[in-house]
């Protein structure tokens with residue numbers, strides 16, 4: 001029997017995207033299994049969510065590692081030991097290095113709360129409000145060595161209202177994130193994402 005795609009999720013905080021992925025797996029609409037959730041923060045609520053669903057929740061402390069590469073080597077060891085095929089960054093507040101990317105080529109995804117390439121980096125929603133854009137949204141992309149620069153898989157747009165603040169815009173974007181991330185994983189699991197250079201095409205299928 002073919003095993004569903006083994007996903008490892010990396011979180012640093014709340015983990016609402018992790019929850020959306022768990023929910024889609026549990027309702028049968030995402031043929032994948034989360035084999036481990038890893039956080040650099042011991043108190044990340046995402047770890048709690050994982051435990052609640054019987055998923056191994058692992059804290060790997062970044063302060064115990066000399067540098068980014070050594071931290072990523074520890075991540076790779078744990079991800080591999082759980083048989084991970086796709087690494088999903090879901091609010092993971094660390095820059096990853098080639099140590100992780102080379103271990104999982106074209107198999108590390110991230111979600112960003114803006115329509116990239118606009119507003120990469122931190123506080124994307126505040127950047128969008130400051131700039132005065134009328135639409136923002138979210139982007140699911142493969143991770144490369146840059147910050148939020150990798151090939152784009154899926155984007156979803158939301159309007160920016162005149163009276164929005166960071167919280168109201170973030171909430172509107174998150175509703176789209178919770179649809180887009182499971183969908184990107186579903187396409188990956190179905191082998192329907194073809195990467196050519198920096199362009200990702202979505203192959204026809206179910």
Ligand code: GRF
Nearest residue numbers: 014015016017091111112113
């Ligand atoms: C999301 O807004 C995501 O776009 C960004 O970090 C946030 C994580 O939220 N990368 P959550 O922890 O999944 O609730």
